[in-house]
Amino acid sequence: MRRSLTTLLTSAALLLPVSAWAAPVEITLWHMEQPPHRVERIQQLMDEFNAAHPDIVVSQEPQNWGEIYAKAPAALSAGAGPDMLFAIPDFTPILKDIGALTSVADFVTELDKKHDFLDSALESYTYDGGVWAVPLYNMSMNLWYRKSVFAEAGLEVPTTWADWKAAAEKLSSDQTYGIGLPANKQLYTDQTVYSVMANGGATEIYDENGKLRFDNPQTVAAYEFYADLQKLSPPDNTSWTWGEAESCFASKSCGMILQFSVISSYDTQAEGDANDLGVAAIPHAEGESQHNTIAYPNAVMMLSTDEAKRKASEKFVSFLLEPENYGRFLNMEPGLFMPVTADGAEAESFWNDATVQKYRSQIETVIANSGNGKLFGFTSGRVFPAIAAISAQNILAETLQAIVVGGKTAAEAVSDGQARMNEVSE
Amino acid sequence: MRQSRFYAFVFVAPALLMLVAILGWPLLSAVLLSLQDVRSVGSEGSWVGLANYRKVLSNTAFWNASWLSIVWVVANAAVQTVLALAAALVLNQRFPGVRIARTWIILTWIVPTVVVVMIWRWLFSTSGGMINPLLIQIGIIDRPIGFFSSTWSAMATLVFINSWRWFPFIALMMLAGLTRIPSDLYEAARIDGAGTIKRFTRITWPLLAPTLGVLVIVGTLLSFNVFDIIWLLTSGGPAGGTRTLPILIYETAFKGYRLSEAATVAVLASVLLMAFAFFATRSLAKQGDER
Amino acid sequence: MRRGVGWNIVLGGVVLFFVLIITLPFWWVMSGSFKLPQEIIARVPTMIPQSFTLQHYVKLLSSSDYPTYMINSLVVASVSTLITLALSVPAAYAFFRLRFPGREALYRMILLAYAFPSIVVLIPLFGMFAKLGLVDTRTALVVINVSFALPFAIWMLRSFFGSVPMEIEEAAVMDGAPPLVILRRVMIPLIAPGIASVGIFAFIMSWTEYVFASVLILSDAKRTVPVGFSGIIGQYQIDWGLLLAGASLATLPVILLFALIGRWFVSGLTEGAVK
Numbered sequence: 001m002r003r004s005l006t007t008l009l010t011s012a013a014l015l016l017p018v019s020a021w022a023a024p025v026e027i028t029l030w031h032m033e034q035p036p037h038r039v040e041r042i043q044q045l046m047d048e049f050n051a052a053h054p055d056i057v058v059s060q061e062p063q064n065w066g067e068i069y070a071k072a073p074a075a076l077s078a079g080a081g082p083d084m085l086f087a088i089p090d091f092t093p094i095l096k097d098i099g100a101l102t103s104v105a106d107f108v109t110e111l112d113k114k115h116d117f118l119d120s121a122l123e124s125y126t127y128d129g130g131v132w133a134v135p136l137y138n139m140s141m142n143l144w145y146r147k148s149v150f151a152e153a154g155l156e157v158p159t160t161w162a163d164w165k166a167a168a169e170k171l172s173s174d175q176t177y178g179i180g181l182p183a184n185k186q187l188y189t190d191q192t193v194y195s196v197m198a199n200g201g202a203t204e205i206y207d208e209n210g211k212l213r214f215d216n217p218q219t220v221a222a223y224e225f226y227a228d229l230q231k232l233s234p235p236d237n238t239s240w241t242w243g244e245a246e247s248c249f250a251s252k253s254c255g256m257i258l259q260f261s262v263i264s265s266y267d268t269q270a271e272g273d274a275n276d277l278g279v280a281a282i283p284h285a286e287g288e289s290q291h292n293t294i295a296y297p298n299a300v301m302m303l304s305t306d307e308a309k310r311k312a313s314e315k316f317v318s319f320l321l322e323p324e325n326y327g328r329f330l331n332m333e334p335g336l337f338m339p340v341t342a343d344g345a346e347a348e349s350f351w352n353d354a355t356v357q358k359y360r361s362q363i364e365t366v367i368a369n370s371g372n373g374k375l376f377g378f379t380s381g382r383v384f385p386a387i388a389a390i391s392a393q394n395i396l397a398e399t400l401q402a403i404v405v406g407g408k409t410a411a412e413a414v415s416d417g418q419a420r421m422n423e424v425s426e
Numbered sequence: 427m428r429q430s431r432f433y434a435f436v437f438v439a440p441a442l443l444m445l446v447a448i449l450g451w452p453l454l455s456a457v458l459l460s461l462q463d464v465r466s467v468g469s470e471g472s473w474v475g476l477a478n479y480r481k482v483l484s485n486t487a488f489w490n491a492s493w494l495s496i497v498w499v500v501a502n503a504a505v506q507t508v509l510a511l512a513a514a515l516v517l518n519q520r521f522p523g524v525r526i527a528r529t530w531i532i533l534t535w536i537v538p539t540v541v542v543v544m545i546w547r548w549l550f551s552t553s554g555g556m557i558n559p560l561l562i563q564i565g566i567i568d569r570p571i572g573f574f575s576s577t578w579s580a581m582a583t584l585v586f587i588n589s590w591r592w593f594p595f596i597a598l599m600m601l602a603g604l605t606r607i608p609s610d611l612y613e614a615a616r617i618d619g620a621g622t623i624k625r626f627t628r629i630t631w632p633l634l635a636p637t638l639g640v641l642v643i644v645g646t647l648l649s650f651n652v653f654d655i656i657w658l659l660t661s662g663g664p665a666g667g668t669r670t671l672p673i674l675i676y677e678t679a680f681k682g683y684r685l686s687e688a689a690t691v692a693v694l695a696s697v698l699l700m701a702f703a704f705f706a707t708r709s710l711a712k713q714g715d716e717r
Numbered sequence: 718m719r720r721g722v723g724w725n726i727v728l729g730g731v732v733l734f735f736v737l738i739i740t741l742p743f744w745w746v747m748s749g750s751f752k753l754p755q756e757i758i759a760r761v762p763t764m765i766p767q768s769f770t771l772q773h774y775v776k777l778l779s780s781s782d783y784p785t786y787m788i789n790s791l792v793v794a795s796v797s798t799l800i801t802l803a804l805s806v807p808a809a810y811a812f813f814r815l816r817f818p819g820r821e822a823l824y825r826m827i828l829l830a831y832a833f834p835s836i837v838v839l840i841p842l843f844g845m846f847a848k849l850g851l852v853d854t855r856t857a858l859v860v861i862n863v864s865f866a867l868p869f870a871i872w873m874l875r876s877f878f879g880s881v882p883m884e885i886e887e888a889a890v891m892d893g894a895p896p897l898v899i900l901r902r903v904m905i906p907l908i909a910p911g912i913a914s915v916g917i918f919a920f921i922m923s924w925t926e927y928v929f930a931s932v933l934i935l936s937d938a939k940r941t942v943p944v945g946f947s948g949i950i951g952q953y954q955i956d957w958g959l960l961l962a963g964a965s966l967a968t969l970p971v972i973l974l975f976a977l978i979g980r981w982f983v984s985g986l987t988e989g990a991v992k
Contacts, residue, residue: 034948035956036776064948067931070680073466074840075935078847094683098466185663234552235572238580238664243955247553251758269754269956392681398665405576405665424682433896434817437807441867442823444804448864449830452838452845459841516731527732529979532917534739536971538925538943541964545746554758554957556745590738595918599873602914622724640876644869647831654927658947672834679836689837696833703832707825 024057025312027304030072031086033332034062041332049319056312065187069094069392076100076303083304083313088296089124089378090392092132093385095301103130104302107314115321116342121297124378127385133299134317137330137337139260140295140370141195147278149255157280159291161200161225164283168232171255180254181230182240183404189240189397191294192258197222197396198292198374199284205376205421206384212425215418221285224410227403238405258282260296261366263335263359279362281369295373297340323347335359338367386425395420453696459689466683478690488691490666491674492698494581495650498670501585502592502649503642509593514600515630528601532594539591543658546587550574577667580660584668588655596641603637604630639710643703650699671695743968750774750961757957773962782937783963786945787970790924793855793941797862797923798916801870804863806912809874810900814886824875830868839932846933853935861933862923870915877911878904924971942967 029046033039039062046058061082063071069091075081077098087095095101108131111117121135143158150157153171158164168178182189197203202218230237234248246262248254250270266277281291300317304310320329321341327349330337334355339345345367350356356363376396377387390396399417402408408416460478464471482488517528534542549555550573558570574580607629615625653672656662662669662677669677671691679688745764749757753768777783811817812824842861843852851857881904889899905912927943934940940948946963 061936062948064931064944070839071932071935074843074932075852078844078852080847080852080935094466183664185661185665235570235575236550236552237575238572239547239551239574239660241955243957244551244553247758247955247957251553251755253552265956269758389681389683392683393677401663401665405663405667431815431817434811434815434820437811437815437896438817438823441804441808441871442827444860444864445827445830445867448842448860449838452841453833455841456833456837512731513735516728516735519728521728521732527735529975531735531739532975532979533743533972536921536924536975537968538927538946540925540927540943540947541967544946544960544964545742548749548957548960549742549745553955554749554762556762556764559762594739595921598914602911637876640872644828644831644872647828651831651834653834653836672836675834675836679840685840692834692837699832700829703828704825707828 024055025308026057026059027083027309027312027316029058029060029084029086029300029316030063030068030082031060032063032065032068033086034064035333038332041328045320045325045329048325049316052319053312053315056315058312058316073098073100081303083302083309084317085301085303086136087133087299087301089299089375090388090390092125092299092301093388094392095303096128096132096385097388100303101132101301103132104134105131107302107317108134111318111321115323115344118297118340118342120295120373121299121340124297124375125299133301135297135299135340136317136320137298138295138340138370138373139298139336139338140366140373141191141258141260141282141293142366142369143256143280143282144249144259144262145256145278145280146252147276149252150278157278158283159281160283161285165225165229168229168256172232176253176255177234177248178232178255179229180240180245180248180257181226181233181237182245183230183233183237183397183400184240185394185397185401186241187391187394187397188242188245189400190391190394191296193223193226193396193400194376195258195282195292195294196226197376198294199282199288200225201285201288203292203374203376210384210386212418212421214421215415220410220414223400223403223414225285226400227410230404238401261333261336263355263362264333267355267358274358274362277359277362279365281372290372291369292372292374293369295370295375297373297375298337324349326350327352331356335363335366338363338370389424390421393420393424395424456689457693459686460693462686464685466685471686474686478687479694482687482690482694487666487669487674488694491669491671491691492695494668495670495672495695497581498585498652498668499646499650501581502588503646505585505589506593506596506645506649507638507642509589510596510600513593513597514604515626517597517601518604528598532598534591534593535595537591539654540658542587542591543655547659550583574660575664577665580664580668584656584659587659588649588652591655592645592649596645599641600634600637603634607633636710639706643706643710646706647699647703650695746961747965750958750965752958754956754958757961773956773958774966776956776959777962777966782940782945783942783966785938786940786942789855789939790941790943791970793858793862794920794923796855797859797866798919800859800863801866801919802912802916805867805870805874805915806905807900808867809871810878810896810904812871813875813878814899815896824871827868827871830864835865836928839929842929843932852933853939855939857933858923858926858930858941861929862919862926865926866919866922870919873915873918874908874911877908881907921971 031042033042039060042060046060050057072081072085072095076095081100092101108122111134112122117135118138121138122131125131125133125135149171155167155170158167170178172178182192197219200218200222202216202222205212205214207213234253242259245254245257245259246265247269249257249262250265266272282293284291302310302313304313319325321344323343324347326339326341326344327347330339330344330350331353334353339347339350344350377384377390395417398420399413402413402416403410461473461475462471463474463478513531517524517531549557552558552570557573561567562570573583611629612625615629620628651672653676656668656670656673657676660668662673675688675691675695678691679685748766750773751769751771752766753770756763756766756768812820846852846857885903885907886899889903925943930941931944934944946967
């Protein structure tokens with residue numbers, strides 16, 4: 001009897017350390033950076049993290065922007081969702097609405113103290129009494145051109161809309177299109193249209209009380225200008241996404257384009273001459289004083305309800321934001337992703353990348369321009385989550401198409417656009 | 427008789443069960459959805475009776491989409507039937523290389539839709555696409571045109587691409603029908619002095635008609651449901667010019683976050699299709715499909 | 718069959734037309750996949766490549782899971798085809814030969830399965846599969862593919878059965894054979910080409926299915942080619958070379974498959990259903 005009791009106790013004592021060794025916490029990240037080289041870079045960082053944290057195993061599942069709007073809510077409501085999901089500001093409210101998000105305010109405050117987040121990045125995710133995602137990387141629109149092409153045509157970098165139109169006309173010839181602007185019912189067109197609106201005094205589509213004020217003279221003027229300017233673009237611009245515009249620029253068929261960054265395609269598909277690539281802030285309307293642009297602070301949403309997984313996810317995100325790792329994370333696509341933290345903007349890991357060094361001056365300009373970044377629905381310190389349905393349905397782009405394809409006047413189109421926005425917001 | 431019933435049950439039950447579970451039940455739940463006001467996936471909704479139906483039926487977007495769906499279906503049927511019949515008649519002849527042709531004509535159908543989309547997106551674009559330069563060289567146009575830039579040309583281009591993809595399949599089905607026509611019938615007709623055209627109208631066409639009938643019905647139903655080609659190339663644009671009913675449903679459900687409303691459109695579309703299928707198959711059955 | 722010169726010219730013209738519209742796009746894509754990026758996007762595209770590079774294929778194969786996608790697609794398509802045939806052949810025969818109450822009505826109802834937009838079943842099915850633990854499994858894809866192929870398969874097979882001359886069947890029935898034996902020994906061999914063509918239909922529909930695969934499959938390891946392909950291409954930039962290489966590779970396996978067995982499927986089909 002005694003013996004067996006001792007045996008029992010001894011075995012129990014022996015088992016204790018064994019049970020303390022638990023299986024590692026497994027967490028998954030879903031993101032929409034599908035190009036193979038981006039996936040590879042993220043995997044590298046994950047492997048390093050996993051090696052340094054044997055109690056956690058993090059893995060990635062690249063997804064597609066086209067499907068994720070349907071897939072994420074469906075997966076989450078079926079309990080098959082990820083622990084972390086990258087997001088853009090107008091995607092987050094959708095998940096918040098279905099109750100998949102809890103505020104990460106505490107975690108963000110902690111990170112903010114360490115790394116100092118860009119205010120505009122934080123603003124886009126702070127509303128309704130909480131912070132709904134952790135800002136991770138920034139993208140903003142710029143005007144890209146070739147210095148040699150401008151020099152040959154005797155052009156200065158345009159700063160106003162009139163200059164801009166004149167420059168585009170000067171650059172248009174039998175072989176080339178002065179400017180490559182999209183007119184598709186798609187996110188890229190939303191972005192370029194808004195970039196022009198933001199430079200024409202039409203940044204706010206909501207007033208302070210949350211009422212839609214899309215239909216106003218500045219917006220109409222901006223649309224008129226854009227619809228006119230895009231006539232100088234290739235005829236298939238109604239099916240353009242970012243790729244077609246970049247191809248046009250890379251093949252010298254387009255004299256100028258609006259894009260977040262063309263560095264990657266310019267380097268691999270065009271001549272890659274860093275001295276010739278010019279980038280400037282988007283021209284503003286006469287009467288406006290500063291150059292604005294559209295800013296897309298991308299973030300990561302923390303979705304686990306399980307405590308251990310939450311903690312593990314937080315550790316991974318902190319790891320990514322550490323200056324020695326952050327630069328390599330951003331450079332998964334050199335020249336496209338910009339830092340959202342102050343120490344990130346100075347991190348050696350960012351500036352040491354070969355491509356970043358090659359295009360250093362362009363990247364510095366881009367970072368400077370993004371200081372004036374705005375995002376429709378997330379401006380002036382207030383956030384209007386109803387914007388999610390508006391951007392999901394590309395109403396800004398749709399309004400442009402009504403003018404360019406449907407033949408309506410700008411005033412009619414914008415008024416219809418506002419009606420549509422009201423319709424999808426109810 | 428009894429034995430027949432038992433076997434019938436055994437033979438038919440597995441297939442029927444699968445259809446009911448995978449297609450029947452979700453359809454029912456879509457009908458239920460249409461009577462609620464569910465917004466985004468996973469959220470709760472309350473019962474609202476026929477409110478969604480009233481809303482959808484009074485919405486011009488719905489009627490536009492229905493019209494476009496009809497245009498889409500008819501245009502596809504026309505183009506594909508002509509192409510497929512021509513191909514089938516050709517493949518039924520004897521000429522050097524006909525065997526190879528018969529095997530490989532199906533090439534455009536066996537390629538995944540996404541690949542078809544990418545190929546044509548590139549070919550019709552101005553980023554190295556071949557179609558514009560080709561047309562300019564032949565002299566049909568002198569400046570590149572945007573194939574997806576106006577509502578009607580986008581629809582025409584999509585019909586072309588979809589037909590390019592589907593006609594070989596239909597052609598092979600027609601070919602199967604053609605080869606079942608006994609060649610002695612043709613011999614007899616030739617002996618009687620009937621020319622090629624007469625042989626076609628008196629023998630080929632009538633005997634092929636039942637097969638053609640099934641193909642047109644099934645083809646119509648399948649092309650009505652085409653979603654990926656349209657979505658991936660034009661997303662229903664430009665300016666809504668190619669927004670057929672399936673596109674409207676997808677947009678309403680996943681971009682507009684109005685699941686119940688989307689379900690309503692789907693139910694209405696289904697009713698339309700079912701009516702078509704019902705009447706079409708009944709008239710086909712009358713034409714002697716029975717034994 | 719002798720044809721006049723006139724008809725020969727027409728025939729030749731039509732054949733040329735089809736050859737061009739079918740093969741030219743593929744030629745452009747495949748030749749493009751070996752061009753340098755600058756040549757691909759050049760303002761004046763070239764019919765015959767002026768440059769040669771394997772960089773797009775290298776990038777495609779080394780930094781993506783393309784081979785995995787191929788295997789998944791092959792597995793899902795093959796299994797879907799087999800199950801579709803196993804279920805539809807007996808069912809079609811029953812609808813054709815055996816008498817049972819509600820036969821006609823049920824037969825017409827089966828085709829109604831196509832009478833609604835498939836998008837709408839996506840969400841309830843996702844929920845159902847989630848409860849059964851089938852989300853992110855290839856089994857789920859097989860189930861969907863089979864269900865969508867069944868109605869057409871049953872319809873076509875029934876009409877193929879219908880083309881078998883009555884006498885042959887009658888003889889077997891009179892010999893007192895039970896339906897199962899008649900089916901196996903007599904009917905199936907007689908309409909084998911028809912079964913083959915229905916099999917191709919099921920295989921291809923499954924091979925090219927995109928919408929359901931994109932939502933039901935969450936992890937890269939289970940992805941099929943259509944979904945994987947559209948992901949690799951990237952959305953913010955389009956690497957045209959990668960796209961052309963991917964398109965070429967996506968076409969390759971089906972071409973190989975057809976080079977091997979396409980010939981008997983099609984020749985069986987066209988040599989007449991019944992000898």
